[in-house]
Amino acid sequence: MPKLNDASVGSVVTVQKLESTGILRERMLALGLTKGAKVEVIRKGPSGDPTLFCIRGAMIALRNEESSLIAVQI
Amino acid sequence: MGLTDQSMKSSALTDIFHIDKNDNEFVIALAGNPNTGKSTVFNSLTGLRQHTGNWPGKTVVNARGNYSHQGKDFILVDLPGTYSLFSSSAEEEVARDFICFGNADAVVVVADATCLERNLNLVYQVMELTDNVILCINLIDEARKKKIEIDAVGIEEDLGIPVVLCAARNGIGIAELKDMVYKVAMGEIKPTPRIVEYDADYEELIGSLVSVIGPAVKELLRNVNPRWAALRLTDGDEKFINTLTGHLPGYLQSAIEGILAESCFFKECKACGIYNSVYDKDKQAIRDMIAENTYRRIEEVTAKYVKTDTKKQYRDRMIDNYITSKIFGLPLMLAMLALVFWITISGANSLSELLSGFLFWVEDKLTVFFKHLDAPDWLHGVLVLGMYRTVAWVVSVMLPPMAIFFPLFTILEDLGYLPRVAFNMDHLFKKARAHGKQCLTMCMGFGCNAAGVTACRIIESPRERLIAILTNNFVPCNGRFPTLIAISAVFIMSLGSSGIGNRLLAVLMVSGLVVFGIAVTLAVSWLLSKTLLKGIPSAFTLELPPYRVPQIGRVLYTSVIDRTIFVLRRAVIAAAPAGIIIWILGNIHIGDLSLIGHAAGFMDPAARLIGLDGYIILAFILGIAANETVIPILLMSYLSAGAMTELSSIESLGHIFLDNGWTWLTALNTMLFSLLHWPCAATLLTIKKETGSMKWTVLSAFIPTAAAVLVCLTTTLIYKAINILL
Structure with a gap:
């Protein structure tokens, strides 16, 4: 299954499953990364990382390490 | 503030968060996501009468304030900004425990009108904890600008709690909010939150838990909602479950274990039979389900009551195309930094001259006055030449850069620029294996390193937090960068350069x-x-919060009153005794050398090795109380050695240094040493408090000092090499 860090800039993807655990999973859920949530890929940072996403109306930057833990449907 | 094993006694839980109040007072907690303007709501309600200096959006400790409304007094507690109450960080734990175990009469949840969907998650969580919730939808002016329409009445009916629309920065809605808080606290309005319903089989489990623990929870943990306690027994972390059950009688604990073991959610656990070692998988499934249900409910609410014009949402993205662009991002940041320093340096020069002119005129008058009284020379020396003159220097050299830099910095902060800096810089911090938010704590360090160290609480991981704490000192605080500005002028003088290019050179x-x-x-x-x-x-x-137009008036007010005056006061308090000490040391002679001369002479050989002199090292050592005093102390020391007696303008400051044998290397190394050396006493104390460890406190002084010595040693060697080659 593709991960959020595979999604290209400008695309809108749907969250399928979180593969993170513990505190990080909790934080992702709090930000609204629940199953079915739409995420828009806004831009990459100056060196390609982190990436900025629009999650439930908020601009959230995630490093590759985190976005690779979010399985999405592209 | 976490619930430790020692605080497991029944009373301790509620006591930590218990706020003393009398009958006429109400305790109101202010919760909300980060960047919702929660602190602005706090300030509007309390009229800035808060107890602690508060950094907008960076409330990492509970700030408290008071206000009165309709004859009642309200104690307002500003909780840290959190996305959730599931304790994924220390701040969330503080917020949760205060709402849970504190004695708040009502909780105001501040939500960002431009990002209501995400903000409502916390609202629903708080609604599970307590009935007395008021939703304050802030930044309604920004929402209108973005053509976001919010049906407050609809949300009020749907959620079952009072909703107030606010634009706290302009004072809009604050009166209504005060009225609402009053009514809810007095019991005139009884909110009836419509909380999220979870999957049927889970609700069944919660129902049976509530019927077992309900009476005991109500009796022993007054403020805790039994349903919430039951929810957390199924999904909470072990520590929290232990704390909760530790308060309940023993027979209940086995009953709870029985229910959980029977439940379809905990089949895997049946074998072991111990509920609090429930497989993480089960808890995870429950947490997922809870979050999904909550957000599904929120989606329904926002679909019905929030209308968004998507076209208007692109303003920020347009700006961000440049600010966080791959090509322009970093250069723009450097340009911004230079611009801020250019404004600061240009403005500070003339202001400094005005101030020093005035303050030294006062000194002359004081001298005349002392002569008139026939006061003894030593008294005049200690009070006027020692104390007053040092304080005058601190004020005239240090105040102007601070007074200009602080508001500029606050404007950038208000604008929402700092998180963009963190975004642009993150890859560098990642390479350094540090936390991305370290960048934000460094920004705080520009104001004050002690504040920067405290701000490191926003970093959850202890390892990265320690790194951020130990290195915060490498950002020049407001007490040090006036030093850098002043010495950079000396540096340029030492190069023999003059003219219009000087200011630009100083900025660079x-x-x-x-x-x-x-x-x-x-x-x-x-x-x-x-x-x-x-x-x-x-x-x-x-x-990355939305860009917001800064409130210039408020920026000036908070940065001048809150920060400049606060920092200056601290500096003057440190400078007054330092001035007296220096004067005495400079005027007591052993042999034909003053005590200062002896001390400086003692340190001189070592200091020379790193391109400084004994007086400079002495000034840095005495300046540990406050970095603002380093230059004044240095001047006093040089003057007491008899090089010069008059100081009429900031220009002549440079001449004093040059007369005392400064070269461009001395100036450069003094700046480098100031930038890198040990933290001031206040910062060291904060580090001790934050790390709770002597070892890390000592290291936090040792590491910067080692860096300073190493760097200065290198520049000295290069300087000598250049001299030999030339």
Whole structure:
């Protein structure tokens, strides 16, 4: 299954499953990364990382390490 | 503030968060996501009468304030900004425990009108904890600008709690909010929250738990909602479950275990039979389900009551195309830094001259007055030449840059620029194996390193937090960068340069030093990650808040009153005794040398090795009380050695240094030493408090000092090499 860090800039993807655990999973859920949530890929940072996403109306930057833990449907 | 084993006694839980109040007073908690303007709501309600200096959006400790409304007094507690109450960080734990175990009469949840969907998550969580919730939808002016329409009445009916629309920065809705808080606290309005319903089989489990623990929870943990307690028994972390059950009688604990073991959610656990070692998988499934249900409910609410014009949402993205662009991002940041310093340096020069002119005129008058009284010379010396003159220097040299830099910095902060800096810089911090938010704590360090160290609480991982604490000092605080500005002028003088280019050169010099400080921060962070604090960077989520037009009036007010005056007061308090000591040391002679001369002479050989002199090192040592006093102390020391007696303008400051044998190397190394050396006493105390460890406190002084010596040694060697070659 593709991960959020595979999604290209400008695309809108749907969250399928979180593969993170513990505190990080909790934080992702709090930000609204629940199953079915739409995420828009806004831009990459100056060196390609982190990436900025629009999650439930908020601009959230995630490093590759985190976005690779979010399985999405592209 | 976490619930430790020692605080497991029944009373301790509620006591930690219990706020003393009398019958006429109400305790109101203010909760909300980060960046919702929660602190602005706090300030509007309390009229800025808060107890602690508060950094907008960075409330990492509970700030408290008071206000009166309709004859009642309200104690307002500003909780840390959190996305959730599931304790994924220390701040969330504080917020949760205060709402849970404190004695708040009502909780106001501040939500960002431009991002209501995400903000409502916390609202629903708080609604599960307590009935007395008021939703304050803030930044309604920004929402209108973005053509976001919010049906407050609809939301009020749907959620079952009072909703107030607010634009706290302009005072809009604050009166209504006060009325609503009053009514809810007095019991005139009884909110009836419509909480989220979860899957039927889970609700069944919760129902049976509530019927068992309900009476005991109500009796023993007054403020805790039994349903909420039951929910957390199924999904909470072990520590929290232990704390909860620790308060309940023993027979209940086995009953709880029985229910959980029977439940379809805990089949895997049936074998072991111990509920609090429930497989993480089960808890995870429950947490997922809870979050999904909550957000599904929120989607329904926002679909019905929030209308968004998507076209208007692109303003920020347009700006961000440049600010966080791959090509322009970093250069723009450097340009911004230089611009801030250019404004600061240009403005500070003339202001400094005005101030010093006035303050030294007063000194002359004081001298006349002392002569008139026939006061003894030593008294005049101690009070006027020692204390007054040092304080006058602190004020005239240090105040103007601060008074200009602080508001400029606050404007950038208000604008929402700082998180963009963190976004642009993150890849560097990642390479240094540090946390992305370290950048934000460094920004705080520009104001005051002690505040920067406290701000490190926003970093959850202990390893990265320690790195951020140990390196915060490499960002020049407001007490040090006036030093950098002043000495950069001396540096340029020492090069024999003059003319219009000077100011530009000074700006480049100071900006370059700041960039160098950042480079040292990254290098030391990397070194620490490879040695003392081994590890890989932990997870990081950074929110880029919408750009907001700064409130210039408020910026001026808060930065001048809150910060400048506060910092200046601290500096003057440190400078007054330092001035007296220096004067006495400079005027007591052993042989034909003053005590200062002896002390400086003692340190001189070592100081020369790193391109400084004994007086400079002495000034830095005595300046540990407050970095603002380093230059005044240095001037006093030189003057007491008899080089010069008059100081009429800031210009002549440079001449004093040059007369005392300064070269461009001395100036450069003094700046570098100031940038890198040990933290001031206040910062060291804060580090001790934050780390709770003597070892790290000592290291936090030792590491910067070692860096300072190493760098200064290198520049000295290069200087000598150049001299030999030329």
